Amino acid sequence: MSLKPLVIDKLVAKVPIIQGGMGIGISLANLAGAVGKEGGIGILSTAQIGYQEEIFEKSPMRANMEAIKKQFDKAKEIAKGGLIGFNIMAATFHYDRYVKRCVEVGADVIISGAGLPINLPELVKGSDTKIAPIVSSNKATKVLLGLWKKRYNATADFIVIEGPKAGGHLGFKAETLKESIETMDAEVVKIIETVKTFEEEFNRKIPVVFAGGVFNRSDIDHYLSLGCSGVQMATRFVVTEECDAPDAFKDSYISAEEDDITIIKSPVGMPGRAIKNQFTERIQHEQIPIEKCRSCLSYKHCDRETIPYCISETLLNAVTKDPQHALVFAGANAYRLKEKTTVKAIFEELTAD
Ligand SMILES: Cc1cc2nc3c(=O)[nH]c(=O)nc-3n(C[C@H](O)[C@H](O)[C@H](O)COP(=O)(O)O)c2cc1C
Structure with a gap:
């Protein structure tokens, strides 16, 4: 039909x-x-x-x-x-x-x-x-x-x-x-x-x-x-x-396997689904200081003092720098x-x- x-x-x-x-x-x-x-x-x-x-x-x-x-x-x-x-x-x-x-x-x-x-x-x-x-x-x-x-x-x-x-x-x-x-x-x-x-x-x-x-x-x-x-x-x-x-972002989808799809903790206070890479490994044991706050989120959703990393910074890095060192959001089926x-x-x- x-x-x-x-x-x-x-x-x-x-x-x-x-x-x-x-x-x-x-x-x-x-x-x-x-x-x-x-x-x-x-x-x-x-x-x-x-x-x-x-x-x-x-x-x-x-x-x-x-x-x-x-x-x-x-x-x-x-x-x-x-x-x-x-x-x-x-x-x-x-x-x-x-x-x-x-x-x-x-x-x-x-x-x-x-x-x-x-x-x-x-x-x-x-x-x-x-x-x-x-x-x-x-x-x-x-x-x-x-x-x-x-x-x-x-x-x-x-x-x-x-x-x-x-x-x-x-x-x-x-x-x-x-x-x-x-x-x-x-x-x-x-x-x-x-x-x-x-x-x-x-x-x-x-x-x-x-x-x-x-x-x-x-x-x-x-x-x-x-x-x-x-x-x-x-x-x-x-x-x-x-x-x-950019192509590098798309390529990280194409080369992902099923166990590369992971759940991360977002500074926004919600879990997020992304592709496992050097960045997702790094945030497991390291707090990444904010280089520059671009005021993307309301204060209620982002405590500038205590967040583990800046969500804007890392999502921007995924499209402007090497996505391997940034947060690459993806759905559960990306590996397909x-x-x-x-x-x-x-x-x-x-x-x-
Ligand atoms: C790379 C990426 C970025 C996303 N960014 C946002 C966003 O900024 N705001 C939002 O509400 N949802 C966002 N989503 C969720 C999508 O809009 C969508 O509802 C969801 O991914 C649907 O599932 P699917 O990816 O399995 O089709 C994002 C999803 C992906 C894959």
């Missing part, structure tokens, strides 16, 4: 695949634009999005604000009318300024995780930008949607459930990750039930999208059979020609990728009946 479009209010993605936002510098205009062009939704990550701007070292915030427009306009041009949005981590320092800027440039959607985006409805009010929180449990879904209803009499335009096989920061405890993998399908069903109660209250459809370890068409069909309306995929898009990461491909080829494979 062919895949049905993903309909988010008035937005229609011909293919129900969202490309997950990947910071720093992994999902920028080239990747997001290519995904939008194929009929999916391309997502730019706002995490230090302006790192290639000349003024970045002097004024990261200004560089990021400028790059939001530059990258969005470029992605839209590549997408030829396709849908483009942003991933903004709720833990971002001056989160509200990032959201407002993305709305101002005309984002089709904003997806926010790494913390609960409590005031997101208020920040996009009056705009056409559609919003989705990233949730990993039924409890978080109930809390957040309950809060949005109470505070703003508003609800989500769609929901992204991120499971324990995802890349980057994870909304699960490291100790219970294995167990969470086993119980995730049941959790997805519960979340969909919760979302239904909000659909009834607000008399509108709230599509649910699943992310984390979605690799092939049978994975997509599986999540659709559980009641999801689409999927979000990130890891598979890293080894495409269009992906904005053995050669470079294109976004077009991935879409052809996943949409073939």
Whole structure:
């Protein structure tokens, strides 16, 4: 059976695949634009999005604000009318300024995780930008949607459930990750039930999208059979020609074996999934002093005095220096990728009946 479009209010993605936002510098205009062009939704990550701007070292915030427009306009041009949005981590320092800027440039959607985006409805009010929180449990879904209803009499335009096989920061405890993998399908069903109660209250459809370890068409069909309306995929898009990461970053995916995929402790206070390398070994027994704080995270999410290393510094190093000595985030399936491909080829494979 062919895949049905993903309909988010008035937005229609011909293919129900969202490309997950990947910071720093992994999902920028080239990747997001290519995904939008194929009929999916391309997502730019706002995490230090302006790192290639000349003024970045002097004024990261200004560089990021400028790059939001530059990258969005470029992605839209590549997408030829396709849908483009942003991933903004709720833990971002001056989160509200990032959201407002993305709305101002005309984002089709904003997806926010790494913390609960409590005031997101208020920040996009009056705009056409559609919003989705990233949730990993039924409890978080109930809390957040309950809060949005109470505070703003508003609800989500769609929901992204991120499971324990995802890349980057994870909304699960490291100790219970294995167990969470086993119980995730049941959790997805519960979340969909919760979302239904909000659909009834607000008399509108709230599509649910699943992310984390979605690799092939049978994975997509599986999540659709559980009641999801689409999927979000990130890891598979890293080894495409269009992906904005440098070749050395992509090569570390291609050469990874299954036991090279590891869980690290992020200074953000969450576990993260990455590829084992000299950096992940080093942080096991060493605190790496911050060379320069670029104020990427709010003080609540980053205690500048005690963190084991700077998350921005190491993610920047992964795209500007040797990724062997930096944090290379990756999903649980990264080791299954053995050669470079294109976004077009991935879409052809996943949409073939
Ligand atoms: C390299 C990389 C960077 C990521 N960066 C972010 C990010 O900045 N913000 C975020 O919310 N999720 C981030 N993610 C998570 C993805 O958006 C996505 O939801 C998840 O990886 C999906 O699972 P998959 O990679 O198995 O397809 C990242 C994932 C990867 C692989």
